[in-house]
Amino acid sequence: MISYTLNVNGIDYPVAADQGRNLLSVLRTEVGLTGTKEGCDDCECGACMVLLDGQPVNSCSYLAVQAQGRAVTTVEGLQQGDEMHPLQRNILEEGGVQCGFCTPGMLVSACALLERNPSPSEEDVRIGLSGNLCRCTGYAKIVKAVQRTAAELQS
Amino acid sequence: MSPTTTAPRFVRADGPDKVTGSGRYTADLTLTGALVAKFKYAEVSHARITKLDVSAARAIPGVFAVLTQDDVPDVRFGPFVQDRTLFARDVVRFEGEILAAVAAVDVPTAQRALNAIVVEYAPLPVVNDIEAALSPDAPLVHADWSDYGAAGPIVRDRNDASMASIAKGDVDKGMAEADVVVHSRYVADGCHAAPIEPRAVLAQWEGNKVTIWTSTQVPFDARAGVCETLELPANRVRIIVPHLGGGFGGKCGFHYEAHVAALARATKRPVRLVFSRREEFVAPDRRREGIVFDLETGVRRDGTITARKVWLAIDNGAYTADAGFFSQLAAMHALGPYQVPHAFAEAHLVYTNHQPSGSVRAPTAPQTCWALESHTDEVAKAIGMDPVEFRLKNAVATGKEGPSGQVYDEIGLVDCIRAAADGAGYGQALPDDEAIGVAIGWWPSFSVPSGAYVKIDGDGSGQIITGAQECGTGAVMTLRQLVADELGMQAEDFELVYQDTSVAPYDMGATGSQTLFNNGRAAVAAAGQIAEQLKQLAAEQLEANPADIVLADGAASVAGTPSRSVPIAELAGIAAGGELLIGHGSGAPPAPPEVVGATCVGDVGMTAWVAPQFSCHAVRVKVDRDTGVARVLHVSAAHDSGTIINPVGATGQVEGAVLMGIGQALTEGTRYDDEAKQRNAALLEYKLQTCADAPPIDIHFVEIDTPNAGPRGAKGLAEAPNVATAAAISNAIAAIIGTPVRQLPMTAERVWSTVNGIEGSPA
Numbered sequence: 001m002i003s004y005t006l007n008v009n010g011i012d013y014p015v016a017a018d019q020g021r022n023l024l025s026v027l028r029t030e031v032g033l034t035g036t037k038e039g040c041d042d043c044e045c046g047a048c049m050v051l052l053d054g055q056p057v058n059s060c061s062y063l064a065v066q067a068q069g070r071a072v073t074t075v076e077g078l079q080q081g082d083e084m085h086p087l088q089r090n091i092l093e094e095g096g097v098q099c100g101f102c103t104p105g106m107l108v109s110a111c112a113l114l115e116r117n118p119s120p121s122e123e124d125v126r127i128g129l130s131g132n133l134c135r136c137t138g139y140a141k142i143v144k145a146v147q148r149t150a151a152e153l154q155s
Numbered sequence: 156m157s158p159t160t161t162a163p164r165f166v167r168a169d170g171p172d173k174v175t176g177s178g179r180y181t182a183d184l185t186l187t188g189a190l191v192a193k194f195k196y197a198e199v200s201h202a203r204i205t206k207l208d209v210s211a212a213r214a215i216p217g218v219f220a221v222l223t224q225d226d227v228p229d230v231r232f233g234p235f236v237q238d239r240t241l242f243a244r245d246v247v248r249f250e251g252e253i254l255a256a257v258a259a260v261d262v263p264t265a266q267r268a269l270n271a272i273v274v275e276y277a278p279l280p281v282v283n284d285i286e287a288a289l290s291p292d293a294p295l296v297h298a299d300w301s302d303y304g305a306a307g308p309i310v311r312d313r314n315d316a317s318m319a320s321i322a323k324g325d326v327d328k329g330m331a332e333a334d335v336v337v338h339s340r341y342v343a344d345g346c347h348a349a350p351i352e353p354r355a356v357l358a359q360w361e362g363n364k365v366t367i368w369t370s371t372q373v374p375f376d377a378r379a380g381v382c383e384t385l386e387l388p389a390n391r392v393r394i395i396v397p398h399l400g401g402g403f404g405g406k407c408g409f410h411y412e413a414h415v416a417a418l419a420r421a422t423k424r425p426v427r428l429v430f431s432r433r434e435e436f437v438a439p440d441r442r443r444e445g446i447v448f449d450l451e452t453g454v455r456r457d458g459t460i461t462a463r464k465v466w467l468a469i470d471n472g473a474y475t476a477d478a479g480f481f482s483q484l485a486a487m488h489a490l491g492p493y494q495v496p497h498a499f500a501e502a503h504l505v506y507t508n509h510q511p512s513g514s515v516r517a518p519t520a521p522q523t524c525w526a527l528e529s530h531t532d533e534v535a536k537a538i539g540m541d542p543v544e545f546r547l548k549n550a551v552a553t554g555k556e557g558p559s560g561q562v563y564d565e566i567g568l569v570d571c572i573r574a575a576a577d578g579a580g581y582g583q584a585l586p587d588d589e590a591i592g593v594a595i596g597w598w599p600s601f602s603v604p605s606g607a608y609v610k611i612d613g614d615g616s617g618q619i620i621t622g623a624q625e626c627g628t629g630a631v632m633t634l635r636q637l638v639a640d641e642l643g644m645q646a647e648d649f650e651l652v653y654q655d656t657s658v659a660p661y662d663m664g665a666t667g668s669q670t671l672f673n674n675g676r677a678a679v680a681a682a683g684q685i686a687e688q689l690k691q692l693a694a695e696q697l698e699a700n701p702a703d704i705v706l707a708d709g710a711a712s713v714a715g716t717p718s719r720s721v722p723i724a725e726l727a728g729i730a731a732g733g734e735l736l737i738g739h740g741s742g743a744p745p746a747p748p749e750v751v752g753a754t755c756v757g758d759v760g761m762t763a764w765v766a767p768q769f770s771c772h773a774v775r776v777k778v779d780r781d782t783g784v785a786r787v788l789h790v791s792a793a794h795d796s797g798t799i800i801n802p803v804g805a806t807g808q809v810e811g812a813v814l815m816g817i818g819q820a821l822t823e824g825t826r827y828d829d830e831a832k833q834r835n836a837a838l839l840e841y842k843l844q845t846c847a848d849a850p851p852i853d854i855h856f857v858e859i860d861t862p863n864a865g866p867r868g869a870k871g872l873a874e875a876p877n878v879a880t881a882a883a884i885s886n887a888i889a890a891i892i893g894t895p896v897r898q899l900p901m902t903a904e905r906v907w908s909t910v911n912g913i914e915g916s917p918a
Binding site: 028033034035036037038039040041042044045047074075076078079084088091092093095097098099100101102103104107125126127129130131132133134135136137138139140141142143 | 165166167169170171172173174175176177178179180182183349350351352353398399400401402403429431432626627628629803804806807809810811812813814815837838839843845846847848849851852
């Protein structure tokens with residue numbers, strides 16, 4: 001058991017946990033943010049995706065201690081106050097949410113994508129989100145939501 | 156009938172929870188003092204248990220309980236065949252069978268306890284092949300099968316857990332009338348529902364009552380399972396489902412609620428179970444079934460079908476779960492939505508030592524449609540007829556008789572065929588490595604009891620309290636609009652209270668595409684009672700006749716005199732001081748239609764379909780002959796699911812189901828080793844379609860005025876779009892390479908082997 005600090009969504013959290021614990025498990029149990037989901041624990045599904053200094057990582061396969069000194073962003077950190085992030089609003093309005101279990105990881109991936117490529121083509125979006133499995137939607141409405149968000153943010 | 160669409164943009168009521176991360180799924184919950192549950196699995200496919208010693212595991216500090224079948228009521232259960240116990244008793248029959256359950260303070264301690272359980276086996280012969288299992292000298296999966304209880308109509312014999320037939324006319328006479336008889340064999344592998352949320356259960360006892368939070372699609376069915384196996388009355392078991400992370404049938408039925416409740420009772424502590432992805436693949440009794448098909452169709456040169464004869468055998472796996480009705484259902488799908496004057500179908504549900512099969516999105520239908528529709532293209536080719544023309548000539552239509560003798564009321568299959576083919580540009584010139592394949596499918600609407608309450612409180616805000624379960628489809632979300640429209644209010648005026656068996660009346664759950672069809676009827680009936688109350692109250696306020704009161708735009712008005720009006724919120728305030736605004740609804744489920752001219756063995760009511768749904772998919776595919784890789788370029792999907800009430804939800808169902816169908820067609824198949832264990836129980840080896848794989852999908856709804864449908868003429872929709880995609884892909888591949896691929900999934904290896912005329916079956 002070691003003690004360290006994790007900065008999650010702009011807040012410093014003191015953590016005491018075994019050093020073998022992955023970031024996903026520490027976020028969900030020690031930090032208490034359950035928005036980030038576990039779908040496979042093996043980097044296969046993307047449900048656990050978070051941002052580390054703006055870069056998407058599968059938190060199931062990343063040691064929590066390695067996130068020290070870096071900015072962790074989870075789905076709970078996408079909102080600005082009570083205002084939804086445009087991606088959150090658009091994925092709802094386009095109908096890109098069904099069961100919602102992949103949604104947090106999908107939103108985090110999409111945020112990272114728009115950060116590095118503010119005007120992605122449809123192909124860019126499809127490749128950018130291909131590490132996030134969704135079993136409900138067939139992805140079409142998710143892709144539309146990301147493209148709509150890109151257009152909104154550009155204008 | 157013109158489409159009765161509601162809001163132009165439907166935003167689901169549970170959406171904000173789901174996009175902000177505030178929504179709680181079962182694995183997000185815990186309780187103070189909760190223990191960790193873990194299961195000890197058989198890990199062998201068929202063996203007699205010669206020793207099972209849990210004493211060392213129980214002695215480990217931090218282990219609160221280790222349970223086996225000796226520690227729970229000795230109940231055999233199963234909705235069709237009572238062939239299963241909570242824990243293995245004497246014999247294990249598949250690798251994911253549970254021997255023991257552990258409750259411990261944390262995961263490492265629970266794991267140490269599992270390792271300390273001593274189990275010894277005497278091996279039994281492994282039944283790994285569906286057809287071999289039907290041979291008279293095959294080893295029995297259940298030596299005591301004849302002692303088991305079973306539902307009345309189920310016909311069983313040794314490894315055959317449910318045999319069914321459909322016979323109409325004289326099939327030999329029909330074959331004799333044919334100019335050409337085409338015979339085909341197809342084999343479909345099993346596959347998985349694979350929801351992204353692995354299942355979880357949390358149970359807590361207070362006195363003699365237990366509350367179970369669980370990721371089930373069918374809370375009332377889960378409750379029934381707990382009651383049966385732990386011998387409890389229904390009113391002492393409360394099932395609550397937090398947000399559910401997808402199901403696709405995989406979370407139907409009764410799973411681990413009783414195991415966790417038994418652990419919680421034994422330890423006097425809350426107990427929490429969360430599955431790993433591997434457990435999700437291997438343990439549940441809800442895998443899509445593999446099927447072997449033998450199909451024969453007699454046809455005249457002019458394209459008229461004279462007879463069809465089918466034999467099929469379904470992989471039941473080790474226990475029957477809810478698959479008891481699959482044989483008759485698959486028999487219907489194998490005869491297909493065609494006018495067949497002489498028909499005979501024989502279907503067997505066969506025990507093997509595989510993971511048990513169970514309802515996954517349109518059970519038996521995608522594989523059977525794949526086999527029948529691939530066969531149908533072979534039939535059309537044999538007489539030199541265009542496959543679309545052949546289907547237009549033979550498909551069931553309004554007023555025509557189907558293969559079980561049901562004569563169809565208003566249906567839209569022919570329109571679906573035309574819409575899908577047109578949408579795909581069928582007939583256009585394509586490169587020689589591309590083709591458009593076409594397939595038709597059908598699926599029943601399930602007419603079953605269902606209940607809901609509606610109440611409006613004194614401030615004019617309402618609640619819909621329903622037994623219905625939301626698994627992601629949005630069907631429960633749509634109830635707000637139905638209720639609001641009955642009362643002249645807005646959907647946003649209502650909150651949903653759902654997924655709690657102790658609060659709401661019965662509903663069958665998120666299964667059988669039945670939520671809108673049945674619970675929609677119930678919610679509308681409940682709202683109707685409140686509408687009558689409001690009209691009475693308004694009549695008193697406005698000194699008018701209740702029959703003249705109209706509810707619209709949040710107010711009750713006298714018809715023709717809009718100035719004589721009172722806000723509904725004001726009426727609600729008056730009611731709060733007197734007779735409260737409470738409605739309850741169920742409504743009579745539509746009765747099944749008559750079937751004439753067919754006789755059935757093993758009849759479980761699957762030959763006559765209320766408000767049947769029809770579809771046609773036309774899919775453009777490109778095949779690389781050098782590698783065998785098939786890629787779907789475009790899908791045109793046409794559906795008769797009656798009136799479309801929520802277009803955003805409906806198109807979302809079709810898009811998701813089509814992509815699942817593409818996975819089932821090309822990449823999703825369970826492979827077994829020689830010991831009947833799964834070789835690809837992980838998402839890297841069992842490949843779901845990604846965002847980059849998904850083709851454009853054009854959707855055409857053929858809205859038909861359906862008799863005996865659900866609210867506003869709606870039928871079901873969630874399963875139907877999963878039926879015809881793999882079949883259409885198969886027909887496109889066959890058109891490109893000249894011959895069908897006779898195994899599902901049609902992997903690159905199998906396509907390549909077919910191109911190169913290599914016999915045998917690459918796994």
